[in-house]
Amino acid sequence: MKAKYRVLAADDELWSRENIRCMLPWEDYxxxxxxxxxxxxxxxxxxxxEKPDILITDINMPFLSGLELLDRVKEEYPDIITLAVSGYDDFQKVKGVFMSGGIDYLLKPVSREQLVDSLSKALKTLEEREAEKAVKEDSRLREHSCNS
Incomplete structure (x- = not known):
């Protein structure tokens, strides 16, 4: 079965990237x-x-912080669903993630259960969007065939 959605994770720490990569059997989702x-x-x-549907980003990264990245993604790619991971329980960062359109803020080390919960939210949103598009396309086609 071909994967329906694409996830891109970003973290400056190799162990953290690999932890997320190995945490789930992604193709099962x-x-x-x-x-x-x-x-x-x-x-x-x-x-x-690569056109990811979901972005999982660390907050503290060099060059461009996770919060700056989330702001840019929200502005330039508003359809990408974002969530953040961080080793810091910092209210200002949590608030920044949600202000930038993020759907979740997970503390490291991220548990499998937390990741599944966040992905479930993201997938639900993606599927709702697809259903909405299908309804709009269907009504557009009906309108077009009625006017022909």
Whole structure:
């Protein structure tokens, strides 16, 4: 079965990227787990080519912080669903994630259960969007065939 959605993770720590990569059998969720990015700049370079549906980003990264990345993604790629992971329980960062459109803020070490909960939210949103598009397309086609 072909993966329906694509996830891109970004973290400057190799162990953290690998932990997320190995945490789930991604294909069981119809998800292709893309090669993780080392920082926010790499994410922005790769989005146009790889077209992820979901972005999981660390908050504290060099060059472009996770919060700056979330702001840019919200502005330039508003359809990408974002969530953040961090080793810091910092209210201002949590608030920043949600202000930037993120759906969740997970504390490291992220548990499998937390990741599944967040992904379930993201997948539900993606599926609702697809259903909405299908309804709009269907009514557009009906309108077009009635006017022909």
């Amino acid at each position: 119809s998800i292709e787990f893309l090669e993780p990015a080392c920082d926010g700049e790499e994410v922005l370079e790769r989005i146009p080519k």
